[in-house]
Amino acid sequence: MSFINLALSLALLGVAVAIAPILDTVDRKLRARLHSRIGPPTILQTWYDIAKLLRKEIVVSEGGAAVIVPLSMTAASALLALSSLPPGMPSPFAPLDLLYLIMFSAAAHASFILIAVSSGNVYAVIGGFREFVLVSVNEVAYVLGLTAVALSTGVLSFSGAAYYGDFRPIPYIVSFALLSLCLYVSSARIPFDLGEAEPELASGVLIELSGPLLAFGIISVLLKRFLAAAVTATAIALPIMRYSGVYGLPGFGLLLGLTIAVWVIHALIAASLGRSRVGVAVKTLISLYIPLTLLAYTLLLFGV
Template structure:
């Protein structure tokens, strides 16, 4: 019974199917609002679904030097992001969880980047290796402030269960600071525009995604979309959760709109600017928020 319940959670309701539909909707919103901001019509509602099914049908091309990791990495990254999504949505919708699920959640979100690095590097392409080196630098920049900033809600509530953290959130100066840091870090993790140096299409031709085709590319794109649908939910859950459905949806959409507008008004940063920004501005801010928590 327990196994069937877990399978139901993972595959159907807050897991695979739900996050698939939600991510398609979020991706549609992203593209439509981007289009409207540029004074054009934009794609239809089912466009992300069409893209995904088209990529399922396409042939998978294999580079000469590729090994098993090249095939495994998109599947593993998608599986881990779906698991993260089912943990988060179970906590939000069913108000259930286990001790330490926030730690599991944060580490599951690390797997897609690592898998992308391994899979990209195994293709042996020179331009992909540029993208891989940039992705590693991004990982080194945002991972430490992200974990430091997640400490603030944990210490505030004194619990490692997502649902208890959500129910005990308070708005104070350290938590506002850590919200800001966490927003920037998750934004960089989702790899959208100011922080998309690893897959810069105009300079390194898709970078880390360059050698992937067919279903592998489709799964990587889907992983990014699921992550983007997860990221406002995590922030709303940690900082502004009050249990109501309508207020949750409104806050979720507000953060999503803010992300999309922020994406459209910013140019791409160079990788050295990203590292400087994270190491000299964001990491001290995240430390400051933890220190302020103990002083105040």
């Protein structure tokens, strides 16, 4: 691993922490435009909200102390998963970057569920179980989608695929469709924000958090959301990097630009839908995942 690899990976993490709240404001602003209202007054509004929460006193509810560890684990896992992506250069985890990505993504989701269970609040527990059901279905499809994307490049590593992947367009597109759907679900936006479903669960998983703890909770959620957008962006960027030779800083810029674009698309989709129910969401996802997975692997198997 060279210094530049590490520097770009660290830069991606820094950028993720810095711009995820800004992207959240963009998200809010976009929604406001679609709703015919003004929205946040400044692009830094989510940052201001977080800063305000950070300045408040720490109030830990009974059993609330237990949430601190999973809260930290969620943010850390999301950041580690991000560092598995190639930011214009191979990831520090290459060639096992995909394995690490799967592992750390799963850890981020699992620790998010742990926040709910640890808090002991009935709304949080219900939210946690909803997350668990959704993640159980989604993670399987995510692993299959990620693997199918990698297989259709001929290299079981995103970092490797960016340099010497042999892309098979049709399986790649189908695998990408499966993967991007999984990633949208994992971004916990409407209609899949079931763990936090505000009107029913009053913030669900995060309900026991306030002040600085809530600030970290919000950052964790935003980082998970950034991760979902960045992985989708990476899957779009790989063939561009491979065939246009966009590496280094331009590659980093490409990944970042695509991440922002994906985030905006996610925001627009969320603004045009309503919230699902856990039973309906799972059934809908299974009915989409099974045919997409079968199609992707059939295409791969038959060498299309």
